[in-house]
Amino acid sequence: MSWNDKRPMSPHLQVYDLPLTAKLSILHRGTGAVLFVGVVLWVLLLAAAASGPQTWASVHSFLSSWFGKLILVGFTFSLYYHLCNGIRHLFWDMGKGFNLKDAEKAGIVVIVATLLLTLLTWLVAL
């Protein structure tokens, strides 16, 4: 079927520039899924440590490599984003700031807070 209709099409996900609130909403779910994997890995790290010093030593050397650190930075970012944006959600649950203007402002605060907390944590850790 050919498309001859010249009227504007309704926004499609592939061409529609999603508003900030929508992008943050997707990121909240995405980081949530990442963090579920993260928590499972956290338990496996504890189990590795519990199985003895040798196992922990190999885990530790992997985590200290640049690749291991990259993964940890990713989880740190995801954790802080999900935490900050989760607090934004809790305010909405209380009926506060649930309008476009405040939601957008709070979204920017969340991004800035996430980046600052991630940076601060790694400055302290390294």
Added chain:
Amino acid sequence: MSASNDYRSPLAKVKGLGRSSDATRFFWVQKLTAIALIPLTLWLCYSIATLPELTYEVLIAWLKSPFNAVMASLFTVVSLKHGMIGMQVIFEDYIHTHSLRFGAILFTKLLSYFMMALGVYSILRLSLGN
């Protein structure tokens, strides 16, 4: 809708009897665990970031503290519960084949409970072991 339903008050129909019959509790548990995770997460990040290099000895010394062991256990259990509910919502939104959806949710729940037990056991072993 069957005729017999029409004799029930709207309140009786709604009260705890939504599609899954526990939507309100489901929402509440997600919020309760979310609130609990605010201090738990901040503690975990601060606590681990301020440790020296995480050698075996440092890790053991960290978990020897009863407070750290309790907080780490709580973080493990509560975050897995929170994540389990979150993953269920994601699966319910995107998996439309009933059997696959049911399987994914079942697997996630069983995995989560297993990880809770493994996590707490490992923390206790590291904390109380010689």
